Amino acid sequence: MSGPQTALLAMVVLPATVGGVLALARPHRGAVPIALVTSGLTTVLAFATALARPAVSYPFVAGADFAPDVDALAALVVPMVATVTFPVLIFAAGNIRESRARFHGLMLIFAAAAPVTATAATIPALLFARGGDGRDLLRPDRVLVARLRACLSGADGLHHDAHS
Structure with a gap:
């Protein structure tokens, strides 16, 4: 696996994992800085994948792979979503008083699902990501x-x- 492919996977796995832990564990302290650092790293990874335009594919179900692929449209959408997520989390850090960890965790899960939706090259990848939009x-x-x-x-x- 190449560096850009690793960045593509990390761009999704990092916020999904951290977001899941924050949403489920709901720590009273540290949730905001953890979410901001995670969002910042995700933004850097998003720009790296947009420049390199990697593609990966893994067997998922018979006849269909799980395949994210950064094409021209995804190269525009993925960094934009990651960049907008960061100031939203900063704004929320100052304005949300109740369930901060839950909000920041769910926002990071969305920040992981949106790039998978944008880079989905196969139906399983698209359907897999659609469950993480929060609804x-x-x-x-x-x-x-x-x-x-x-x-x-x-x-x-x-x-x-x-x-x-």
């Missing part, structure tokens, strides 16, 4: 069932024509 954290079972029903009933916004 599905409360009741993932109900959201999944609702999405499946919408797909099967044709209410997913896609045109289904049986005659074509």
Whole structure:
């Protein structure tokens, strides 16, 4: 694995791991500085991957790999998301008084899911990242069932024509 490929993986794994620990452990002290350092490192990694444009691929399910790939669009989106996340966390550090660790942890999880969504080169990578946008954290079972029903009933916004 090359340096840029390692940076691509670290750009996702670092905020996801730290965010998960902060959201679950909810430490009373240290959450804000830990989140800010993590966000800063993630921003540096985002710019490094945007310049190098690496691609990785791992077997995920039969016939489909988990493959993030930094193309031209992802090279613009990924550093932008990482850069905007940092001042949002700084602002939140001064304004959020309750559940600071939880907020900063969930924000870091989002900061990990957004680059995976932007760099997804395969359907499994895209679907894997869509669960980390924050909406599905409360009741993932109900959201999944609702999405499946919408797909099967044709209410997913896609045109289904049986005659074509």
